[in-house]
Amino acid sequence: MISSQKGATNSMAAEDSGTDSRIGKGTKVSGKLQFVGPVHIDGEAEGEINGEDVFIAPGAAVSARIAANRVTIAGSFNGEVNARERVELHATARANCTISTPTLVLAEGAQFDGDCRMPRSKLAPA
Numbered sequence: 001m002i003s004s005q006k007g008a009t010n011s012m013a014a015e016d017s018g019t020d021s022r023i024g025k026g027t028k029v030s031g032k033l034q035f036v037g038p039v040h041i042d043g044e045a046e047g048e049i050n051g052e053d054v055f056i057a058p059g060a061a062v063s064a065r066i067a068a069n070r071v072t073i074a075g076s077f078n079g080e081v082n083a084r085e086r087v088e089l090h091a092t093a094r095a096n097c098t099i100s101t102p103t104l105v106l107a108e109g110a111q112f113d114g115d116c117r118m119p120r121s122k123l124a125p126a
Helices: none
Strands: 002-004 021-023 028-034 038-041 044-056 061-073 076-089 094-100 104-106 111-117
Parallel strands (some): 021 038, 028 044, 061 076, 076 094, 094 111
Antiparallel strands (some): 002 021
């Protein structure tokens, strides 16, 4: 299920930044995904994900290259994250990845296996 909280659009790219997009539990998507505004992933996704705020929920499984302002991981993630502002791993996060971000927050219990590069300033837009 790909849904939008505003309007009845099934588009993967939201038309305004106030719209939240969602990849529902039980849904599997792959390819190049572009979002304007926040995206909440409860299902499975693979490929490339570009957006402003990306949230990977507990129970979600994502294998991708993510470019976003802020990324929050609470589920399972494999791949690469380039966040211009912040990456946060919740206690339920299971991440096997490479992270590039100026701010990294790891909650107690989060599992992170990979590399992290932390530039002193915000990353340039991808």
